[in-house]
Amino acid sequence: MTTITHHPSDALLAAYAGGSLPQPFALAVAAHISLCLDCRATYEAHLVSGGAVLEMSNTEAVSADLKSNVLDLLDAPVAAKPAYQRSGVFPGPVMEALKGKPPRWKSLGMGVRQSILSDGRDGSVRLLYIPPGRAVPDHSHNGLELTLVLQGSFSDETGRFGVGDLEVADHTLEHTPVADPGAPCICLAATDAPLRFNSFIPRLLQPFFRI
Amino acid sequence: MKQSPPQISALTASMIAVRNDRDRAAFALLFDHFAPRLKGFIMRSGTGSGQAEEIVQDVMLTVWRKAEQFDPERAQVSAWVYQITRNRQIDVIRKENKPLPEELGEDPSAEPDASQILAVEQEAGQLKDALGRLKPEQREIIEKAYMGELTHQEISTQTGLPLGTIKSRIRLGLEKLRHELKELR
Numbered sequence: 001m002t003t004i005t006h007h008p009s010d011a012l013l014a015a016y017a018g019g020s021l022p023q024p025f026a027l028a029v030a031a032h033i034s035l036c037l038d039c040r041a042t043y044e045a046h047l048v049s050g051g052a053v054l055e056m057s058n059t060e061a062v063s064a065d066l067k068s069n070v071l072d073l074l075d076a077p078v079a080a081k082p083a084y085q086r087s088g089v090f091p092g093p094v095m096e097a098l099k100g101k102p103p104r105w106k107s108l109g110m111g112v113r114q115s116i117l118s119d120g121r122d123g124s125v126r127l128l129y130i131p132p133g134r135a136v137p138d139h140s141h142n143g144l145e146l147t148l149v150l151q152g153s154f155s156d157e158t159g160r161f162g163v164g165d166l167e168v169a170d171h172t173l174e175h176t177p178v179a180d181p182g183a184p185c186i187c188l189a190a191t192d193a194p195l196r197f198n199s200f201i202p203r204l205l206q207p208f209f210r211i
Numbered sequence: 212m213k214q215s216p217p218q219i220s221a222l223t224a225s226m227i228a229v230r231n232d233r234d235r236a237a238f239a240l241l242f243d244h245f246a247p248r249l250k251g252f253i254m255r256s257g258t259g260s261g262q263a264e265e266i267v268q269d270v271m272l273t274v275w276r277k278a279e280q281f282d283p284e285r286a287q288v289s290a291w292v293y294q295i296t297r298n299r300q301i302d303v304i305r306k307e308n309k310p311l312p313e314e315l316g317e318d319p320s321a322e323p324d325a326s327q328i329l330a331v332e333q334e335a336g337q338l339k340d341a342l343g344r345l346k347p348e349q350r351e352i353i354e355k356a357y358m359g360e361l362t363h364q365e366i367s368t369q370t371g372l373p374l375g376t377i378k379s380r381i382r383l384g385l386e387k388l389r390h391e392l393k394e395l396r
């Protein structure tokens with residue numbers, strides 16, 4: 001197991017635990033927690049705080065028949081939702097987003113591939129496959145972007161990101177992530193803005209140079 | 212003077228009875244405790260009384276159906292119920308499934324370690340006290356965070372949470388949990 005050195009901030013974990021995060025970010029954080037015991041512990045501690053807020057809430061009387069309704073329904077049959085397990089490099093939440101199927105890669109040229117998991121009003125999330133030495137396609141830099149490494153690694157001006165590492169970048173960060181030598185880098189990239197590829201082609205054509 | 216040893220709370224004991232023995236009387240106790248609090252908690256976000264009760268019903272049924280996932284060595288009953296509630300609210304209000312982390316591979320032990328349960332309860336109690344001692348405006352922001360009402364700006368700037376005051380508590384709980392989790396692997 002490699003050592004994870006780049007984690008979501010405590011505030012981001014709290015926002016995830018509380019359910020404030022847009023879906024793409026929530027997926028990236030859930031996938032990181034699936035790989036990182038430290039953040040799982042922080043997340044569970046935040047659930048305890050959430051539980052305390054629940055305990056301290058003002059009570060509101062419930063209808064007289066709610067309890068008997070619930071008791072009557074206890075043994076009613078329910079359709080179980082499928083539980084998605086980790087498969088290869090993809091953690092459970094990513095498998096869920098893939099609906100249990102392998103990613104459908106689309107070529108972006110130069111050996112780079114992507115598989116869009118969702119692209120909607122509250123942002124986008126996709127898988128990226130980047131051969132060694134190639135640049136990670138530029139994300140839209142309008143808002144926050146979270147990039148979780150699932151295989152291999154990439155490096156940019158801020159450091160090296162290996163399996164399980166989560167890079168949190170906002171529009172103030174000027175960086176050029178490049179996949180390291182070795183296995184192709186597979187990562188999950190979540191943004192809170194719809195996909196844009198303006199600067200993608202120039203970035204792809206940059207020569208590979210190791211820092 | 213000799214103090215009697217601290218006891219596991221009635222809520223935790225009831226939840227273990229539901230999990231291990233499918234104990235309906237214990238479930239009824241949990242319902243009596245949580246249903247009015249849940250309804251109050253849900254209505255604070257602006258949900259009407261009728262829809263809030265539907266969510267309460269779904270949450271309590273999930274507590275019964277998923278009881279085998281409850282692990283008192285790691286989570287307080289209220290933390291567990293809180294998580295189920297937020298997921299259900301997101302499901303109903305935003306029509307989305309909140310992505311959840313993988314479950315740890317290990318099932319909770321049938322005979323949980325009482326001292327570990329007490330440690331978790333004590334930690335949670337201190338956290339609750341710390342929350343109760345916050346200035347009202349600080350507490351409001353924390354509550355907002357755990358009700359899922361942080362704005363995009365507050366998340367992006369990551370400065371909206373005055374978590375410093377309870378951070379040490381979270382860290383203590385975290386260390387304990389992390390220790391436990393590492394032993395699981």
Ligand SMILES: [Zn+2]
Binds near residue numbers: 004038039040
């Ligand atoms: Zn982490």
